[in-house]
Amino acid sequence: MNCPNCGKPAPENSAECPHCSVIFAKWKPREQRPVPAPPAPEWKAYIAAWRHSPCFLPSLLATVTALVYGWKFPSFLPVTEGWESFMRVLFPLAAVDLAIHEAGHVIFGLLGSQFIMVAGGTTMQLLLPAAFFIHFLRRDNRAGMAFCAFWIGLNLAEISWYTADASIQALILITGISGAEGGGHDWHYMLGKLGLLKYCVGVGRMFFAAGIWLMVFAPAALAANAIADRKARSHEI
Secondary structure, eight states, X not given: OXXXXXXXBOOTTOSBOTTTOOBGGGOOOGGGSOOOOOOOOHHHHHHHHHHTSTXXXXXXXXXXXXXXXXXXXXXXXXXXXXXXXXXXXXXXXXXXXXXXXXXXXXXXXXXXXXXXXXXXXXXXXXXXXXXXXXXXXXXXXXXHHHHHHHHHHHHHHHHHHHHHTTTTOOSBOTTSSBGGGTTOOHHHHXXXXXXXXXXXXXXXXXXXXXXXXXXXXXXXXXXXXXXXXXXXXXXXX
């Protein structure tokens, strides 16, 4: 007899093939053997996990809100001094951010580059809360991470108004006068150097949408995770 698997001769009444070691009683034709399903693409597995994550609905809410307000962003311009003052009352962090911004100019100015010195204010506004975020991330402190993410979002929103004002320079600066009056405007200088001054509103819109996304997502995700943890504990009892 010949082995049905490898086709080589095998002794009559033998239980397995001496060549390929297949057990005749368990052998099945290839077309009858179950074909394992191909593994799902990694991105599909990631999306499936994200959809079942407590952060899914907060991310959806943040995305819709960011798209709506990002689209409406030009209607908020020009930003008035009264709105800036209101923001500092509503979010005391905004007043702290002003000091951080000015400190960034001084710190990055030590590098000796005019462009880096001017960009240092905005850079410091983002670097400092990002550093705190990493600190809380390493300690798995969700409340701290949510606070820092919200803080970064608030900074991005503030930066967006400054960026969008680069062309007309109507915003009253820390000097007490507008950039157009000679107060010095960071984003007019930076976008001018980069040849992007005519796109200042579009760049500001991107900053604003990103900021709104973080400001909505951070507290919503913190609340959603707290609810999920409470449900998990109740099931364990």
